Structure formats: C-alpha cells, structure tokens
Amino acid sequence: MDDRPHLIAVMGGSGVGKSSLIRLVTGDERMVVGHDLSPSTTDISPYEFQYQGRTIILIDTPGINQPFVSEAEVLTRLLRWVREIYGPERKLSGIIYLHDINAVRMQGSVLRGLNGLAELCGDESFDKLVLGTTFWDRLAAEEIGRDKELELQRPGGFWHHLVQRGARVKRVPGTREEAREILFDMRRQGAMLIAQEGRLLLEGVAAQANAEPEELKIAHARELQEREDRSRSQVEQMENQIRVNQARLADLEAERRQRDKDHRLNIAIEDWEGRKTLLGLEWELNRKKSIAVFEARLQMMALHGRELVGQTSAPLFVSKEKWVEQRLGPRPNPCTVQ
Template structure:
C-alpha cells in the first residue's frame, strides 16, 4: 500500500501551532508575565496609553504592501509575504515614536488570504479589535493600502475595500485613509488616471471620500510613510462599527455589518454549488442508464469535490454563528487590573482555539482528498 504524504497545508498549520507561545497557557502565577512587559508580535497593545497613543489599523489586499509599509516607517521586522502569498495570519502590532507620540500600527490579514477564508479572517480581526476596545483604546485611523499598479480593480480588491468600510462603519469613515502604493511600477500619467477613477467611482472609493475619507500616496520611502502617519495626528479617536457591534451590542459575528457581507457571499457560493450538483446528479443518472462507468467515476469525483466545498462553507457559517459573545468586555478595567490580566489570557486562548480550529478545517479538507484518492464515499 502506497504511503500518503501529509498535505503541505497541514504541515503549515502544525508549524503555526508550534510557533505559538506557551507561557500564557502554562503560567500559574500572577501577575500575568505579559501584563507589564513585551507581549510579542501577535499581542494586544502593550502598556496602553489611552490619552497619547496613535493607534492605526492597516488593511488592504494581500500584496498591497501592508507589512512592508509598517516595517519601513517603524523599523519593525514583520514577516513580508512573497509574491501574492499571504504572510500575515493574525493581527500584529508594531511600535515607534514620531514627534514625541507613540504610534501603534496594527498589521491585519487581507480578505483574499491564501491560508484562510473570509470568515476566519473576520473572526480574528473582530476579536482583536474587540479586546482593544475593552481596554478603552479607540482607533485613531484606518489606513487602507491599494496597489496603483493594478490595471483594474479586481474582485478581491473590491471585496477587501467593502470589508474595510463595513468594519469602519459610517461614523468612523472620516478616519479612513485610502492610500495608493507601488507608484514606482507605473508611468505617472497612468497612475494618475487610475487614481482619478478610484476617487470618482462610487463603487470604489467615491462613496468613502464623499463621507470624509481622504486619499494619500505612498512612494515606498520613510518620508512618504511618515507623512501618512502625521496626517492622522489631528484625528479624534473613534469606535469602529465592528467594535461597537460585538462589544457594546453583544452581536454574533454573523450579525455585524461585516459578517452579513461574508455570510451573503457564502450563500451565493452555496447556491452555485447546489445548482452544479443538481446538474451533475442528472448527468450521473444518464451515465448509469448508458452504463458508462468512466463517466460515472468522473462525475462522482466532481460531485464529491462540490460536497467538500459545501461542507467547508458550512464550517465558515458555523464559525460566524458560534463566535463568542463579548458583553463581558464592557466592564471598566481602569480599577480592575486582574480583569485586564484575564483579557490577556483570553486573547491567548482565542489564538490557540483559532489555530486549532484552522487545523481541524484543513484536516477535513485532507480527509476529503484522501477519500477521493482511495475511491471511498464521504459520509
């Protein structure tokens, strides 16, 4: 019997589990070891200063240059993906000083992530931002990066923009900066024409600009990046829509504005796969009548593939439905340091659960593939 090699995505998930710190789960003494010291790359904001910190969430498609932008301006060393492969899988804060103010830049995974689906990405972003809100830390600005080198706005870029706007909400859209990158890859006239289309088309940036968002350019220099950060210094901090919905209203992720978008996209894909399954079933019955065994095997393999994808979509919806209620995070923390410690532990636990959930989903995909190879029938 041929020995099956573990799929590469299973090995990647296992490696991610190994990289997670164990100090938070293993600690049995107080105070929590990360409470007063450095919290690492995938942490909550360390030693928060509500009155002074400039907290900026950096969003955008995979490959738009989020991690590179943060590393350039902050001197950090966040992992940068190669080509269009995602590198950022969890929110990562980076810190630096600019004109006497501490700036916290939060790198986020894109909604076209190569390792996670949109439900998983929204889940980790929503949880991270919710815990920040529970600390009393509002968001100074959201910087959304877009490649001006793209000759058209692809579906993934448009989806990322819609998700960004849904996460912000109408009340916080004035704190959004839509920022173009990769200017060195286009002729000036071409880039300016694309920028004009982005700004004037309501489907793209037009609606956000009309509601108070602003547009800036990043030329891959530290001076350019610092200018973007300085533009946020005059902003009044805001509560993002997803923070208000999850923490203050106690909604499930599926009930948030952003969650509704993800769920609607999942339902559209489900309807498409169901329609294709109906056609395949009809063709399969015809092949049975004609005793065409080769066609039956081909159609059965295609049918199993659709069923596996439908199962994965059901898991995404389950993740949206079962996300933790966060009403308890409304409790004031200023005079309750032990609650803050519990929240640090809660974020660590969420990270472990998130990694394990991701691994189980990948294992399910692998099982479906093994069954197809072995000629078995999924249950």
Template sequence: MKTLICRDEFSLDDGIGLPPPLPPRKNNVVIAVMGPTGVGKSSFIKALTGAEDIVIGHGLTSATSKVQCYNLAHEGTNFLLVDTPGFDDSSGLDNDVVQEILSWLKSSMGEGLLLNGLIYLHRIIDPRITGTARSNMRLFRELCGSDNLHKVVLATTFWAAVDDELGQRREAQLLEDPKFWKPMAEKGSRAFRLRQDRTAYLQILSHIARKNDKFLVQAQQEMRRGQEAHETSAGRAMNLGLERLKQEYEAKVVDERRKQQAVLDEADRRRRTERRKEQRRLEQQRRREMERLEREAREKDEARRESEARQDLLQKMQREAEEREMRQRLETAAQVLRQRQEEAARLRQLSSYVCQNFDTKRVRCSNCNTRLDLVEGGKWCYREHIPPAAPFRTELISSRLLPLR
C-alpha cells in the same frame, strides 16, 4: 549610508536613528493598516518602524496571519501601528481574516485601546478594479462605519512600477468609482500616494495624529451593544459575501455540471452519430456483400446453366452423331445386304451361262473394267466382285457366252 529595500516599494534609512519601541499605552496614536494580500502593509510598517521581525511576503499568500502591533515614536508622539492579515488571503477564507480582526478589535476595546485612524492600501499597478477588490472595499466600509470615514486614509502603493500619467488616471478612476472610493472621499477620506519616501509615510501618521480623536469603529460599537462578531455589519457582510461566494460557487458548479453534461451529451451525440454511421457503413457493407454473393450466385447459376446447356448440346450432338453413325451403319448394312442379294441374284443368273467353242481365260467387266477369270466347267470366280447385269467384255473374244439350256 545603507538603504534597505522592501518589496521594491519602501526604503528605510538606518542613519535616522529610530528610538526603541515603547510599551503600548492608552494614549498612543493607534492606526490600523488594512488592505488585500500583497498590497504592502507589512512593508509600510517595516519602513516606518525598522522592526526586523516583520516578515514581508513575496507571493500570493499573506505573510501576516495574525493581527500584530508595532510601536513607533516620532516627534514626541507614540504610534501603535496595527498590521492586519489581507482580506483575500489565499491560505484561508476571508471569514477567518475578519474573525481575527474583529477579535482583536473586541479585545483592544476591552483594554481601552481605541483607534485614531485607519489606512487602507490599494495597488496602483492593478489595471482594473476587480470584483474581489470591490468586495474587500465593501467589507472595510461595513467594518469602519459611514460615520468614521473621515478618519480613513486611502493610500495607493507601487507607484515606482507604473508611469506617473497612467498612475494618475488609475487613481482618478478609484476616486470616481461610486462602488469604490468615491463615497468614502465624499465622507472625508483622504487619498495619499505612497512612494519610496519615509518622510511621506510619516506625514500620513501626522495627518491622523493631528485630529487627536479616538473612536470606536462600527464593529466595536455593535459588539459593545452585545452583538457577537458574526452578528455585526462586517460579520453579516462577510456572511453575505460568503453566501454570495457560495451562490457563485454553486452557480459555477451548476454551470460546470451543465457544461460537463453538455460535453457528455455532445460526446453521447457523437457516439450515437458515429454508431449510426458505423451501422450505415456495416449495412452498406452487408448490402454490398449480399449483392456480391447474389451476383456470384447468379454468375454461378448462369455458368451452371451454360455448362448444362453445353453438356446438353454435347450430348445432343453425340446422340445425333451416334444416330448418324447408326443410320450410316444401317444404310451400309442395307446396301451390303442389297449388294449381296443382287450378287446372289446375279450368281444365280450367271450360273445359267456356259462357254462354247474354246476357253476364254480372261474377261473384263464392261462396266467397271474389273478382270474376271473363268474356271473349268464354265463357272465364274468373281473374287468379291459383283458383276452388273450387263454383258461381259472379253479380252480375247473367241466365243460368246450362251445361256444354259
């Protein structure tokens, strides 16, 4: 026996021996399977029908972009399972998905093919109910209508991926949330857990088939009254959703611009701060440079004044030395002049003395002991000596000098 695993969620026993698909008829039990992308709609239908042409996606992009129908015969009942694109398909706007579903509902209504029930799938592995999930649920309610909620099955998938206790808590949160499943459960919607059991899947189909009640969803009723698809409650909800998304996007854009502006303002503030710091640094550097130049100028000026003072002092000392030297020279010259004058006077005085009796050859000055020689005629040869006015002391005193008469 071979087992086919689909998204690790659904299984198909090939040994069951499914009958060949039947052509769609008006008395078929028509069930639409809806839900967000990746919830397991195509896997659910493939597990029931065994259709090999069903492509099961494994990413964020829905593998189903168009409404597709698959036949299933079970216990004498012909089922027509309608596979729909995911509401939050990442390949396009939800508006395209809603338009595709509304277009199929309108064309099927024209062919007399009415729904017997709807199955809405939700992942039990999702840790919380997101805003997108609430928007999808609100759109589904507008599409179905409050009068038809008792014909809706709310099914949770991926139970094999969570602990049973955790899954039960999350299921209870879904059923107790007033903005999610609670209003639908109060209007008669039935909750099921989709595990890896094809028999359980068939029980869901049997639950819908037992009611044997065909109906027009609210969107079909509105289109039958002449409203266009975009004018229906689902279309308006989609437009409101788009408008809300637009407003949220614009708000995000405004917020992003505000953040960018704040970043730019902060960057500009930082630039201004850095510029002011740089200006202060340059000003301080310029001031320090000016102070250094002024200090150097003062030092140079002081050095110049000191040099000039030294030069003046040297010149003064030189002048004083020259003056002293000049005075000394003058004094020396005056002294020499006086000595010469005195010598001339003494010579004139000595010229009046003569030697008597015998010659005295040598005499000495009684004052400085300089030897003096007499020459003929009684004249003196002083040999650069200027004798004093005192008498001479002779070595050989044999006579005395007598003044001339």
C-alpha cells in the same frame, strides 16, 4: 491630553505592500517583506514607533484576499484583538487601506473586504480611513497611475462611495519621513467609531457576508470569468506549444533525413571519383605501353626495312593516336563500368 498610543490598522489584500510600509516606517527588521502574491502575514501583529513625541502602533493584518481567511474574519479578529490587548474602551485612531496602483482589476474578494470596511466605519469615522496607493515606482509612467487613481474615485468607481463619505486618498511615499507624516496626521482625527461593534463581535458580520450587494455579485461573476479565461488561455498556450514542438520535431526529422541523403551522396561521389581516378590511371598506363610498342615498331621499320615490319603486322600509315585507340578503345567512363 491623551498620552496613550495611537492604534492604526494597516489593511488590504495580499501583496499590496502592508509589510513594506510597516518596515519602512518602524525600521523593524523582524518584519518580513513578501515580493510575490503569497501572504507574509497570517495573523495580527503590532509594530510600535515614536514620532514627534507620540507613540504610534501599526497593526498588521492578514491579507483580505487570502483564500483561507474571509474578510469577515479579518475585520472581526481585528476588533477582538484591540479589545483584548487594550481594553473594551480603546478605539482605533484610523485605518490605512492599501491598494497596489499597478493592479489591473479589483479582485472580488478585495472588493468584499472594502465594502465590509465601509460597514465598519461609522458615519463620522470615514475621515479616519485613508485609502493608500502603493508601488508607484513600478509604473512605466506616472500618468498611468494618476488615471487609475481618478478612475477609483469617480462615480461608479470602487472608492467613490468611501471618498464621498470622507475617506482620504493618499499616495504612500517611499521615504520614512513622508510615510510617518501620513500616519501621524491620522491620529489628529480622534478615535474611530466602529458602527455596530457589538453585533460584529458577536456575529462575526455574518449578516454582512450574506447580504451581498449587486456590485459584489458582478465582481464575483467577473472574477469567475477571469479564472475561466485564464484557464482557457493556459490550455490554448499548451496546445500551441505542443503544435510548435511537433513542428520542430518534424523539421528535425526532415533535417536528419536530408543529412543522411547528403551523406550517402557524398559517399557515392567519393566512390565515383575514386573509380574515375583508378580507371584513368590504368588507361593512361596502357596508353603509354601502346605508344612505346608503336614507337618501337617504327624504329624496327626504319632499321630493318619493310619486310621485317610486315612480319610484325605493324601499321605503316596509322597515326599514334589511332593506333592507341585501336588497341585500347576510348577513354573509359567510370559511370558505365560495372
């Protein structure tokens, strides 16, 4: 019975949950879990745990889609690391390749890494490759993830050729015991045979990187088109935002002009009201004075007779209102007074 630790490599693009899985399974608090697309792993690191009396070592690897690390470099670095740490005869017990089930599309760099991984596996080692889907809890509905899972495996899907040759698809669970069971089951399959391992170590899979399959060319073109579309969309969004801001500024300026106009109108109204009040008070005072004169002359006429009244030129048969109007004129309009 081989009591040596079982080596399982954890691979995949950045942000697919490699660090989260290792931390869940091992309970190692040193494991930094990233919550964005920035890679939290830039080198190869082993994390050991015990399960059912066996030692299992998970090997954390850099994200295959990191801009500063090629898929060839990641795969070659993994092989060299295993040889240097455990000797030239040691083999991996398996590889678990993680994929975010929420991903809209397979990135070209991830697809290149996946095809490179297929080249690594010997014909008898695909059963030691687990394609694990992560972050099911982030889906709006499980049916969405199930459809994506089937799409990856059906003819023409990115995983179809791997599944046809024996790779297994697993949903990475959120509990430690269930996740450990998946990894523990991988060690039962025996050692993983790496095809052309010597050439890969010597050449760094240069030939593999140069011989680009047609689907990778399509993926590259799609990725470039997506970047161009994103850039164009960002420019359009900025232009739209500029137009919105300009319209908003125009509205604010119109509001300011209207406020100024309303303010000037209010001032004019207040001035008019003041003038009307002042003129009205003045006219009313003169009216009262005229009425007093009129009534005084009537009294004089009653006391001293017509002769005295005639000397004062007071009207004999004019009404009080007519007398006031003759002396003062009509009530003044403030709008016609300068």
